[in-house]
Amino acid sequence: MxxxxxxxxxxxxxxxxxxxxxxxxxxxxxxxxxxxxxxxxxxxxxxxxxxxxxxxxxxxxxxxxxxxxxxxxxxxxxxxxxxxxxxxxxxxxxxxxxxxxxxxxxxxxxxxxxxxxxxxxxxxxxxxxxxxxxxxxxxxxxxxxxxxxxxxxxxxxxxxxAGRRYPNYTPLSSPHHTSDLLPSQRVGTREEDIAYALKQQEQLLDISPQDLQHVLQDAQRHAQEQNLSTLRCADVMSRSIVSINAQNSGSDAWNKLAYHRVQALPVVDSAEKLVGIVTLHDLMVDPHTQQARSTLEMNKPLADLMTAAVHTAAPQQALLELVPLFSDGGLHHLPIIANGELVGMITQSDIVAVLALYAAHNLNEMT
Known part of the structure; x- marks a missing residue:
């Protein structure tokens, strides 16, 4: 021994x-x-x-x-x-x-x-x-x-x-208020895989299935970070930015979204500083009442319609740091800020494209 x-x-x-x-x-x-x-x-x-x-x-x-x-x-x-x-x-x-x-x-x-x-x-x-x-x-x-x-x-x-989770139970919560699993839990090691593996163990393991799944996901994420750690936001962000001024109306934003076929616009002030973001959802639904906006509201300035609290990232920030925000955090668009100025945008499509290329590269190496 x-x-x-x-x-x-x-x-x-x-x-x-x-x-x-x-x-x-x-x-x-x-x-x-x-x-x-x-x-x-x-x-x-x-x-x-x-x-x-x-x-x-x-x-x-x-x-x-x-x-x-x-x-x-x-x-x-x-x-x-x-x-x-x-x-x-x-x-x-x-x-x-x-x-x-x-x-x-x-x-x-x-x-x-x-x-x-x-x-x-x-x-x-x-x-x-x-x-x-x-x-x-x-x-x-x-x-x-x-x-x-x-x-x-x-x-x-x-x-x-003490800020601890006890009892040790974490209900799965979707940002969309649905019963779907979080995106990060739909692929890779799933709950049923954990349950199967635990049943195969001859001895009792002193760890809950949820905690074991989190440990495995953290290990997988760490392994991916070792290979993708060199990628920065600046490597994948869009630099030709379609933005709109806060003084423009909701109708102006709607037309611009339709023309460029995008679902969100960063909102800037007269000095081109980011002050918010406006999405199709912002234009269609009042966040306070959760009711559909009227046609008259579309004439309001974007300062009254936009979302002012905006998640941002820096150009040299590691791209993988953003994955949880997009996958489980419910974000679809993320402005990139340098020295207070809007220099780029990253969307879910950008993240998907990078991860798809990485997966294809791994498959090629395996074969």
Missing amino acids: PYKAFLPALPPTHRKECLLGALGAALGLIGTELLCQFLLGIRPHWLIAPMGASAVLLFAAPASPLAQPWSLIVGNTLSALVGVSCAILIDNVVLSSGVAVMMAIALMLLTRSLHPPGGAVALSAVIGGPEISALAFQYVLAPVAINSALLLLIALLFNRL
Whole structure:
């Protein structure tokens, strides 16, 4: 067996995460103690030892599937129920301990609620001493279920204040408010590919399918960046810019869009400085009411119709930095600014053309 198998398997942890994990666990356990002992009057078993292990997961590894609310509540509660049952039905402590942990693990796996501290919860029900034994099935509710619920509430609050995502679930959101996947998730490694790969693993992997997909996408993006990192916005942008003045009307913009067969125009002031962008959507739909604009509104100056908050980029900016803005951010057009002046435009078509050429080049190299 290689010696590296005995070296740390976890990647290095950021100092901020180290501090948050340690501080959160302390606050979680102290908070659970105070709530149980002083508000609920639960004594003397206001806090059981396995909660220390649960705190490690909820605060130091909140992204782990083993730390999610379902695993914490269901895993600990089922384990407590199994532990008490084994303590009552099996007189031999050694046999009872082994069977309790065995059954707890089996039930947690079957209910997809695996929570490592659950094994300690089941064992504590058997060897916790006369005070635990006297509680019998009350042990399941108080302290186990109540401890777990209070620790979860504190973890939800702490992780939210710390800017962490907990529970670790990210619903897919489209900028177009549809059920379609984001463009970056429609090709390459898909959700069903991840699910298939995880089913092929003989051992349980402590990572959610969503996180695993994000890791793979980041790795693929990094690999692409190594090959495309030399491309800059200036290499692909349009330099013959069709723009319009902010004092022109909506009708002027409509005619210009139709003539040049484009869907957006950068809007400039008298000094040719970018002040906004106007699209077909801006001319057709009022962004405040979401209603179709009337014909009379087309006579308004573009300063009243355009979108003033505009994403921009610099000529020497890496082209790949813009891909997420176009693919998942919903942008279609991006003005390029140098020294305050409008020097170019990049559209989705430009991005698609570059990526298509890159893909074709890779295929040629493979063949």
